[in-house]
Amino acid sequence: MNTVELAIFGAPPAFEEPLPVGQLYFPEWSAYEDAMRGIFERQYYTNQGPLTRQLEQALEARLGVRHAICVTNATIGLMMAADALGLRGKVITPAFSFIATSQSLTWAGLEPLFCDVDPLTHQLDPSRVEELLESNDVGAILAVNLWGDVCAHDRLLQLSERYGVPLYYDSAHAFGCSVQGRAVGNFGSLEVFSFHATKVLSAAEGGCVCTNDDQLAARLRNIRSSYGAGPAVHVRRTANGRMSEAQAAIALLSLDNFAKTLERNRDVFAAYRDTLAGLPGLRLIEPQAVSATNYQYVVCEIDTECFGLGRDELQAVLRAENVLARRYFYPGIHRCTPYDEYYPQVGERLPVTEALCAKVLQLPIGQSIDAAGARRIGEIVRTAQQQAANVRRNLGGLA
Known part of the structure; x- marks a missing residue:
């Protein structure tokens, strides 16, 4: 994939229909x-x-x-x-x-x-x-x-x-x-x-x-x-x-159908892991403390300096491709009504939370996507990183 294939540069979106991030299971x-x-x-x-x-x-x-x-x-x-x-x-x-x-x-x-x-x-x-x-x-x-x-x-x-x-x-x-x-x-x-x-x-x-x-x-x-x-x-x-x-x-x-749901999630997560492996400035969050996981979410951190783009810029790239990536969680609860009024200084003692709210991005997983779709999204992310300077200019330096 090269730059001209990205939708932000005028190419058709990679996906015809919007891809949500949630599981969205529908029975037969x-x-x-x-x-x-x-x-x-x-x-x-x-x-x-x-x-x-x-x-x-x-x-x-x-x-x-x-x-x-x-x-x-x-x-x-x-x-x-x-x-x-x-x-x-x-x-x-x-x-x-x-x-x-x-x-x-x-x-x-x-x-x-x-x-x-x-x-x-x-x-x-x-x-x-x-x-x-x-x-x-x-x-x-x-x-x-x-x-x-x-x-x-x-x-x-x-x-x-x-x-x-x-x-x-x-x-x-x-x-x-x-x-x-x-x-x-x-x-x-x-x-x-x-x-x-x-x-x-x-x-x-x-x-x-x-x-x-x-x-x-x-x-x-x-x-x-x-x-x-x-x-x-x-x-x-x-x-x-x-x-x-x-x-x-x-x-x-x-x-x-829970066993099939878990199997699908596992395959999609593995496709993301393989495609995004070694990408500078991107860390895929993998469960650490469990012996078995549900792979309910695909969440990554974007380090702006290493990746070349900020989290919000990458989100804009993906949304142009009909990939409805989400900032998750954003903002932190302490900055939402009414808590921002109750605790105006609380962010000072939540440095990790503040940092995560600025760099965490959620990618699609669930019934609406398969492993091939996950690999395609991974390649879009790779292309965006490789062409970060051009992407940033096109987006106007979105923070």
């Missing part, structure tokens, strides 16, 4: 039609119906957890988790995450205490967590498992036990991952998974909370307000967090 139409017909025949649409119960049992068996409590989305699950844990005050959490992580705390009347992340793995940095525990009155640690990888759980658990605060996880990126044979879903007091359409297990929209604590599970089910789903226990308030039967139906279909 016939299977979807059968599932929806069953819902209509039963005339049972929500409130812990038979498909939701079936999904919970399947998740419990797959993950080896005592309780999988399905919810309408992961944000509701995180809000419920904070209430079920009885949290008060400040909660340590990364600003390098999807904003719903921190918004779940704000909705629960808690204060996010933003913590920096590890520059290599992008996971919550235990040494920074310890500093915050020593200097603040902290009520809990809400860690985030990113990119099909996990946090340094053993170190975080030690801190949790030493300081007497609960540890729980936003594991929206980690379904299907495991650590030394132990499935993610079994760590901390609880873990929350997302089944959004962009995730590796899709309910179109949905999620679940996993825990091995019977009392905590009972509180979660009562907060969710699924009548008849378990024994009545006292909770401060309830939320309409129930998963619909339509969501459960799609999730069950996605679960049936």
